[in-house]
Amino acid sequence: AQSVTQLDSQVPVFEEAPVELRCNYSSSVSVYLFWYVQYPNQGLQLLLKYLSGSTLVKGINGFEAEFNKSQTSFHLRKPSVHISDTAEYFCAVIHSGAGSYQLTFGKGTKLSVIP
Amino acid sequence: EAGVAQSPRYKIIEKRQSVAFWCNPISGHATLYWYQQILGQGPKLLIQFQNNGVVDDSQLPKDRFSAERLKGVDSTLKIQPAKLEDSAVYLCASSLGSLAGEETQYFGPGTRLLVL
Numbered sequence: 001a002q003s004v005t006q007l008d009s010q011v012p013v014f015e016e017a018p019v020e021l022r023c024n025y026s027s028s029v030s031v032y033l034f035w036y037v038q039y040p041n042q043g044l045q046l047l048l049k050y051l052s053g054s055t056l057v058k059g060i061n062g063f064e065a066e067f068n069k070s071q072t073s074f075h076l077r078k079p080s081v082h083i084s085d086t087a088e089y090f091c092a093v094i095h096s097g098a099g100s101y102q103l104t105f106g107k108g109t110k111l112s113v114i115p
Numbered sequence: 116e117a118g119v120a121q122s123p124r125y126k127i128i129e130k131r132q133s134v135a136f137w138c139n140p141i142s143g144h145a146t147l148y149w150y151q152q153i154l155g156q157g158p159k160l161l162i163q164f165q166n167n168g169v170v171d172d173s174q175l176p177k178d179r180f181s182a183e184r185l186k187g188v189d190s191t192l193k194i195q196p197a198k199l200e201d202s203a204v205y206l207c208a209s210s211l212g213s214l215a216g217e218e219t220q221y222f223g224p225g226t227r228l229l230v231l
Contacts, residue, residue: 004157032216043119043206043222044158051217090157094216101216102171105157 004093004106012112013081021076021109023091032094033074034103035065039087047089050074061085086113117141119223121207127229133195136226140188140209146170147184148220149192150206158206164190165212194228202230 007022025031032051036044048059055067065076074091091106120139128134140147145166150158161180163171166187175182179198184190194201204227208220 036222041224043208043224044220045222046219049217049219092157102160102163103216103220105159107155107157 004091004104006091006106006109008109009107010110010112012114014114015083016080018079019077019081019085019111021089021091021111023074023076023106025072025074025091025093026095027072030095033065033067034092034094035059035063035074035076036090036092036105037061037087038090038108044090047076081111081113083113083115085111087111119207119209119221121205121223121226123226124224125227125229127231128197129231130199131196133193134197134228135191135193136205136207136228138190138192138207138223140190140207141221143211144209144221145187145212146210146218147190148208148210149182149190150208152204152206152225154203161192197228197230199230202228204228 003026005024013019034049035047037047038044047063048057050057050067058064063078065074067074088108088110090108092103094101094103122137126134147164149161151161152158161175162182164184167184180194182192204225206225207223210218210220
């Protein structure tokens with residue numbers, strides 16, 4: 001069964017500091033990888049996705065992520081965070097060669113930006 | 116462009132009662148998903164529709180949960196009877212139509228259910 005591990009449940013960071021949210025997935029021949037953000041009392045919004053090609057993916061709001069096949073990781077980064085980035089972030093995976101295209105989410109990482 | 120609409124936003128019921136949630140996807144989106152998000156966890160797919168046909172309901176507890184998508188547009192998810200462990204946020208999402216996974220799923224705000 002496919003799985004996603006988000007290593008940190010909570011990440012506090014000062015405003016304007018850089019941040020990295022970690023995500024590892026169970027190994028597979030081919031995967032699609034996603035990061036979603038969930039603001040309080042709202043649905044999930046796509047930040048970025050990796051389908052193929054360049055391993056460095058740029059998304060909205062200044063976020064980027066790097067697909068690392070050898071380490072089965074897809075960590076999310078932002079060089080300088082804002083108060084408005086306070087939210088919960090979910091990594092998700094589709095194992096595209098498994099016959100099912102079900103999106104499997106990690107447990108989420110709560111990012112708290114401290115003024 | 117209007118987003119995915121869900122109602123109600125909040126619902127409190129007692130165990131063994133029944134409840135229904137409604138979802139209106141983005142216009143033109145053929146694929147519709149229902150997810151269950153329990154506190155402290157990521158969303159878990161319950162059921163996926165392509166137009167009005169079920170594509171994947173492998174994780175739907177069919178003894179108590181049911182879902183339908185009338186005319187391939189709106190959808191309802193029902194729980195009957197509800198259990199305490201059904202307390203969660205129920206998210207509806209939609210995408211244009213590909214079953215291959217590359218498409219972005221657009222999520223509604225969710226319905227927060229509390230079973231007492």
